[in-house]
Each structure stands twice: as structure tokens, then as C-alpha cells.
Amino acid sequence: MATIPTTASEIAAAVASGALTAREVLEAHLARIQEREADIHAFNLVTADAARAQADAIDADIAAGRPVGPLAGVPIAIKDNMCTHGIETTCSSKILEGWKPPYDATVVTRLRAAGAVMVGKTNLDEFAMGSSTENSAFGATRNPLDTSRVPGGSSGGSAAAVAAGFSPVSLGSDTGGSIRQPAALCGVVGVKPTYGLVSRYGLVAYASSLDQIGPFATTVADAALITEVIAGHDVMDSTSIPQDAPSLVGAVSQGVTGMRIGRVVDLPGGAEPEVSARLDAAFEALAAAGATIVDVTLPSLGYALTAYYLIAPAEASSNLARFDGVRYGLRVNAVDTNAMYGATRAAGFGDEVKRRIMLGTYALSAGYYDAYYGKALKVRRLIAQDFDKAYESVDTILMPTSPLVAFKFGEKADDPMSMYLCDIYTIPTNLAGHPAMSVPFGTGAHGLPVGIQVLAPALGEAAMFRVGGALEAAAGGAQ
């Protein structure tokens, strides 16, 4: 059998030209899943039969000379909080176990139209609440680079699937870092686009003003390619920005000559020394590539964690009210509806989901609204204003993605606050609604990968991908 390329763009080119069939590309990936999935547990469900049918249909199109999309025959894994018509979508929660959505998420429709072949639904922290994928009701995902360690979260399954070679690309969702942090911990590229650039229709909502779908990939160019395919206005999402998808792949190889990259002088502490050292090396590499490093200040950044852990749970407490045992999912029978709601939700939700629902309910409740939720919304404004000011003098900002490399199972599972601190560098972007990406840039403690985060202003994806591409090129040269 011919060698299967590792990137989505090469696979699509090979399939479109007839050098490889979509079916042989798929079988090679299914074989890898067969070999290692029992150790990794990246998937809640592998959709091998549906994938084979889809791959064969693409091969038939090519044989008949019909045009195919830019992702023809590219295997892709989808986080299990995105709806797939007739295919189980669980959010890794017992409350949705067995639910088959009556429609596809817009991103799923767009990927299929582009020729991508879905290989399965990936594991996550229940309802995307967590930073280690340990909160899944169906068991944790293991980091393919060291199976005694977490892959990060909440999109840990999607990050692990790409790191293990189960699919060259995958989709995750990022509410406070849930794409970027697992990308960093698994040594792959992860992108959170601008809020509203990618439709959220069919993404099971966690915190609606923060959630955004984005890709994982092994290269920055592949991440740009997937972003191009899934971005663009969607009438089914009222928060969708009314613009066409931008062109991004070209930016990746454009270089950073003349770009101004921000170094945050008042960055909150807590990063491991090896992580800080990689950040310094990233600045040096970009300066060597022709960028100018400019000091910026983000004085409110340290308050982002508090704002986030009030706003996100508040929105979650409202969004998750829909899981009440009436229309879908689990029902625990009881004498009346109120008792049924309480018993169903107690049995269906895990502890972290319960904590966030209670936290959010508290922050929104009479007498506490002004002290908690109201204040958090004002802090959110301050953080956005800090970024606006910084972007007057720089094009992008660089910081670590995660303060730590991949940690061991159980290390933080019983201490919610220490888990929440994993998101300290990723949360501010979600509050502002800006794009950011994590690019692997060498290794830290225990030889584990370190991700460097590139932040850009709203709709600044092209600048972000330029810097991401330059970091990738420098990392390749340095290792």
C-alpha cells in the first residue's frame, strides 16, 4: 500500500489526483485506531461503517470525474458535543447517553460538503467542563505521548486523536481554553477562532457568549485550511458574524517581517520555568525572523479567572436547564415533574457539572447578582479594553498556552481551583472574543511538549496564522 501522508492538505491532494483512494486513507487510520485506541480512549464512538460509505462515495465521485471538495478523503474526528444526525452525541454525559440528534451541526455539514470523512466522536470533559478530560462519564482519555498523563481538556479526545495519528485533523470547542490547552499538552496545533466566525449551530451550549468551535492539526497550514472550511456566516446562529470565510492558508508562509509582537510585562505568574524559557525562545525566534518585540501591559489580566468562573457557570446554569428529562436523554421517573427534574439531573450530571451549575445559580441569584455576575461582566469589559489598548501598538501577542506541561491523572481531580488555574492564560481571549492559537514549540519538564499561544484582535486570524507559521518553522529548525 502507498504511504499515507500525515497532513490533511497532502491527503486531499493525493485523493483528488487519484494517487490514493479515500478508502485506503481511511483504512490506514482505522488500523491505527484499532491498534492504540484501547490505550488512549480518544473516542466515545468510532463510526467506521459510516466512514467507509462516505469514503467510497468520494472515490466514486473521483472515478466518475465529478468535482470534489478541498478536504476530499481527509479523516476527521469530531468532539462529541457537536450534533451528528442519527449518530449518538453524548457530551460525555450520562444525561445524553444514547441520544441521536435529529440534525447535523453546521460545521459537520460544511466538513462533509468539503469531502472530509468523519471517523468518530471524541471524548471530552462532561459538557466541556474541565481541563483534563478526567470528568468524562465514560472514562478519561490518555495522553498519547505519555499514557500516565492527561491530554488536557476539555477537548482531550480530539487532541489525543490527532497526536496519536487516528486522524490528521479534528474539531474541538473552546470556552476557556478547551482547544488550546489540550493542543499544548499533546504537542499539536489548536485554534480558537474569533467569536462568531464559526457557527455554533449544533454545538451543545456550555457558555454561549464564550463558546467557539475550532480545529486541531499537526501543522499550522492544516489548521488554517480547516478554519477556512468551517468559518463564514450561518443564518442558523444569531451570533454568527455576517461575513464570508476569510482566506488564511496563504498567511501561514508569509513570514513575520515587520510585524509587531507583544510581550506582556505584567503577565500573571505561575508558569513552570521551562515553559517561561520556551516563551523567551519564541520571542527570540520571531525577532530573528524579522519581527519587532514590543512590551505591552494588560493590567486586568489577573482578574480574568474570577470573571470567567462567574460568567461561564452563570451561562451554563441557564443552558443546562434544558436537560430536564422531558424531550431527550435520561429520565428518572418520579411522582411529579419537579421531583423528576431533581432526580434526573442528580443521576445524569457528574460532580463538576453540578458544581458549575450551582456556582452559576448562586452568582445569578437574588441578592448576589450585583456582587458576582454583574461585577464579572464589568471585569470582562476591562479585560477587553486592555487588549484593545495593547493592539494599538502590536499586531499579535505571545504568551504561554498552559502554565504546565501534561500532568498526571488524579493530580488535580479533587481540587477544582488548581484545575481552574490551568486556564489562566487561555481564558482572557474567550472573554474578549478574540482568536488565539497554540503552536508546539519545543519541550519542557519531563521532555513533554510546550505550546506557545499567539493572540490576535477580533478577526485577526491572518496575522495570527502568520506568527503561528513562523513559530512552527522556527521550532522545526530548532529541534
Added chain:
Amino acid sequence: MTQSGSPISAADVAKVAHLARLDIDDAQVVHFTEQLAKVMGHFGDIDALDLSGVEPMTQPYPLVNVMREDVEMPTLNTDEVLASAPATEERRFRVPPIVGTEG
């Protein structure tokens, strides 16, 4: 005004669990109170900020009154939707009694 770092009590936790329709037993109330108190202890940091005159920010990209043409569009298939429900009757969702069971 209540400070953001105020401690959360077991009674608060029991109350919000009821408001959120989450049945939790006494042992869980103790457990969650301990964990939530630790998290909320961290929230006191924003009490130090002067937020007077700062406009609340509810969403990153404010779009107002997003409308579309008033034309028929396909909707979800009713049979398919009902097939996912825990209980149905006469093409409707069936639920336990809503009123009359509380003493």
C-alpha cells in the same frame, strides 16, 4: 453590598441546588460547600477593582435584532424528535403530573 469573597454556607448550597433542580443529600451539601467555598474565596480579588462607570460586557460581538425574511423554512422531523423523548403520547412529550402532588 455583598463582597465577592464572602463565604458560601451549607444553607446557600442547599438552596441553589434546589433552585437548579439538583437533588443532593446532606453529605454532598457538605462536600460541595467545602469545594465551592474554596473556589469563591478566590473571587474576592475583584473586590479590589474600581468598577464604577464600567459598562457590563455581555457578549464580544454585539449584533442586535438579527432578523430573516418571514418565509417558510424546513423544521426538524417531528417523528424523529419524538423518537428521542423518554415518553410520548399522542405525538406529544409525556411528563409526570405537574400540579397536585405536593402536600
